[in-house]
Amino acid sequence: MRVLxxxxxxxxxxxDDAAVAAFVQSHQRPVFRFxxxxxxxxxxxxELTQDALLIALEKGVARADAAAFxxxxxKFAWLRRQRDDRRRAERLLLAAETLWQRxxxxxxxxxxxxxxxxxxxxxxxxxxxxxxxxxGDDAGRAELAAELGIGEHGVRTxxxxxxxxxxxxxxxxxxx
Numbered sequence: 001m002r003v004l005x006x007x008x009x010x011x012x013x014x015x016d017d018a019a020v021a022a023f024v025q026s027h028q029r030p031v032f033r034f035x036x037x038x039x040x041x042x043x044x045x046x047e048l049t050q051d052a053l054l055i056a057l058e059k060g061v062a063r064a065d066a067a068a069f070x071x072x073x074x075k076f077a078w079l080r081r082q083r084d085d086r087r088r089a090e091r092l093l094l095a096a097e098t099l100w101q102r103x104x105x106x107x108x109x110x111x112x113x114x115x116x117x118x119x120x121x122x123x124x125x126x127x128x129x130x131x132x133x134x135x136g137d138d139a140g141r142a143e144l145a146a147e148l149g150i151g152e153h154g155v156r157t158x159x160x161x162x163x164x165x166x167x168x169x170x171x172x173x174x175x176x
Contacts, residue, residue: 119169
């Protein structure tokens with residue numbers, strides 16, 4: 001875990017650099033571990049630890065009360081993040097349901113799959129082979145580059161172009 005870069009001028013004019021550093025040093029790991037115990041991913045736990053420490057320093061929490069205060073601040077920050085993530089997930093689910101009802105409900109998406117199959121069969125053999133190797137066989141860019149005799153960036157560009165061509169083809173076939 002990296003040490004948080006805090007300066008006294010970021011907090012308050014009365015804050016002492018050494019005191020701030022000592023405060024962070026003594027409380028950073030326990031708060032991080034507490035958040036990890038709650039189930040936070042490491043990167044999120046680091047972010048929330050920093051938030052909790054900043055809140056404590058801004059409020060001038062005394063050393064004796066700091067551990068409990070920091071756990072509470074971290075817990076509430078984590079719960080707020082969970083709530084925001086849940087709301088985001090609910091919005092995504094609603095959008096997906098709306099799109100499904102609009103585009104796929106009448107035939108369970110078979111029209112889209114049929115259009116994709118037709119578009120794939122219309123592609124040149126080399127393009128179909130590249131798509132099969134990349135997505136069917138899970139071949140990496142380096143492996144495909146060696147097979148095709150092009151660079152990895154060329155493989156990336158080729159795959160982007162093929163995906164766009166398929167998308168355009170499927171959308172043309174799906175239009176009434």
